Amino acid sequence: MNNVYIYILVMAAVTYLIRALPLTLIRKEIKSPFIRSFLYYVPYATLSAMTVPAIFYATKNIWSAAAGFVVALILAYMRKSLLTVAAGACTAVFLIELFMV
Amino acid sequence: MSQKRNAFREGLKDGLPICLGYLAVSFAFGIQAVSTGLSVFQSTLISLTNLTSAGQFAGLGIIAASGSFLEMAGVQFIINLRYMLMSAAISQKLSPEVSTLKRLGIAFGMTDEVFGISAARPGMLEPAYSAGAILIAMLGWTLGTFLGAYSGEILPAGLISALGVALYGMFIAIVIPVARDDKNIMITAMAAVLLSSIFTFAPVLNTISSGFRIIIVTVVSAGAAAILFPVDDAEEGACCE
Numbered sequence: 155m156n157n158v159y160i161y162i163l164v165m166a167a168v169t170y171l172i173r174a175l176p177l178t179l180i181r182k183e184i185k186s187p188f189i190r191s192f193l194y195y196v197p198y199a200t201l202s203a204m205t206v207p208a209i210f211y212a213t214k215n216i217w218s219a220a221a222g223f224v225v226a227l228i229l230a231y232m233r234k235s236l237l238t239v240a241a242g243a244c245t246a247v248f249l250i251e252l253f254m255v
Numbered sequence: 256m257s258q259k260r261n262a263f264r265e266g267l268k269d270g271l272p273i274c275l276g277y278l279a280v281s282f283a284f285g286i287q288a289v290s291t292g293l294s295v296f297q298s299t300l301i302s303l304t305n306l307t308s309a310g311q312f313a314g315l316g317i318i319a320a321s322g323s324f325l326e327m328a329g330v331q332f333i334i335n336l337r338y339m340l341m342s343a344a345i346s347q348k349l350s351p352e353v354s355t356l357k358r359l360g361i362a363f364g365m366t367d368e369v370f371g372i373s374a375a376r377p378g379m380l381e382p383a384y385s386a387g388a389i390l391i392a393m394l395g396w397t398l399g400t401f402l403g404a405y406s407g408e409i410l411p412a413g414l415i416s417a418l419g420v421a422l423y424g425m426f427i428a429i430v431i432p433v434a435r436d437d438k439n440i441m442i443t444a445m446a447a448v449l450l451s452s453i454f455t456f457a458p459v460l461n462t463i464s465s466g467f468r469i470i471i472v473t474v475v476s477a478g479a480a481a482i483l484f485p486v487d488d489a490e491e492g493a494c495c496e
Contacts, residue, residue: 158297164324165314166304168331169338174362176342181351184343191481193344195443196473197370198433199480200337201426202447203472204309204367207455208465212419214412222420223427230431236272236368240279240424248417 218250259383266387273368273388274395279421281396284311285403286415291319295404302400306366306393308422310334313465336470341370348373348380357382364389371429439484447476 184190213219222243229239281302288298293315305311310331317327342365349358361382369388373380407415434441450472454460463471 158293158318160324161314161318161327162297162301162304164327165301165310165331168328169305169307169310169335170363172332172335173338173342173365174359176339177346177349177358177362177365178355180343180346184347187485188481190347191484191486192477193340193347194486195440195477195480196337196340196344197367197374198430198440198444199447199473199477200340200469201367201371201430202444203451203469203476205423205426205430206448207452209420209423212423214416218416219420222417222424226420226424226427227431230428231435233432233435234428236425236428237275238272239428240276240421243420243424243427244279244417247420248413251413251416 213247214251215254217254218247221250222247259381262381262383263387266384266389267391268387269372269384270369270388270391273366273372273425274391276368276421276425277392277395278399278402279418280308280425281399282403282407283415283418283421284308284315285400285405286407286410287312288315288400289404289407291315293318293404295401298404299397299401303393303397306364306396307335307338308367330464333464333467333470337367337473338365338370340473341365341367345370345373345380348376349382350379353382361385361389364392366392368392368425368429375433439480442484443476443480446479447472450476 184193209223210216210219213222225246226239226243229242234242284302285295285298288301289295293301301311301314305314313330313334314327316322317330342362345361345365349361364385369385369392372388373385376384430440430444434444451468454463454468454472
């Protein structure tokens with residue numbers, strides 16, 4: 155495991171370059187309506203794609219994960235904070251797993 | 256000047272829920288890092304220098320499997336490529352006068368959640384606001400990793416399983432309130448969910464790695480949305496019927 159620090163360096167360097175290049179290189183307003191619209195929709199498309207279906211495999215079984223998913227959807231729809239939504243989802247998973255054993 | 260300090264304080268305030276959410280997720284990361292064979296220091300160092308959830312979890316897998324450095328670089332590139340799109344989006348919210356040094360600082364903290372609150376900030380984004388949000392988010396992410404790495408093994412398995420959904424809970428909390436107000440975002444998000452599920456389960460398509468899957472789904476659904484529902488500057492961030 156002597157290479158661990160090289161792994162960490164590679165991870166950090168690649169991740170940082172990805173974040174830093176657009177912010178330092180793009181200094182003017184992008185005029186293209188297509189690119190502007192595309193960038194507007196990107197975060198919501200990415201976060202949605204990352205969440206489903208991955209969330210259903212994030213816990214010990216799919217039913218507890220589904221409960222966490224539904225609770226998170228309801229709390230988020232009610233405009234609760236990040237913390238409330240995350241904590242509510244975790245609590246739902248914990249309780250379902252407790253009762254399913 | 257006092258305006259600057261207010262922006263910093265508002266960044267801290269908006270970043271606090273992110274910090275607390277990160278505590279839970281990075282706690283899970285710390286547990287997993289130590290069980291992979293990393294020391295507490297190495298686990299914490301990864302979180303301090305990377306500040307990214309999906310990329311770090313994937314990185315652990317490569318370290319555990321003694322993968323090549325090239326593979327590590329490739330996987331990080333694919334999984335984190337979405338940050339390039341987010342950074343490009345935020346570049347449009349910065350005044351052209353913002354210095355390179357400040358841009359480099361904002362870039363370091365461009366996580367999904369920090370992006371979420373930065374994009375939602377009305378008007379131009381003040382670097383002081385980003386500084387506040389990023390500092391407190393980093394604190395949560397790094398401290399949580401340390402605590403998880405240090406004490407994770409004594410936690411009951413049920414608690415660790417429950418922490419597994421914390422990250423996704425945060426993602427949902429970012430998307431749903433905005434989707435509720437803008438039906439085009441709702442459609443985009445649902446298209447992304449559908450495509451992502453197809454790519455996960457359909458034969459042949461399911462051989463595509465998860466990092467590539469996220470990129471393809473993002474480009475296709477956000478691209479289609481940009482063509483079908485172009486955003487006017489006037490209505491950007493505003494509520495649609």
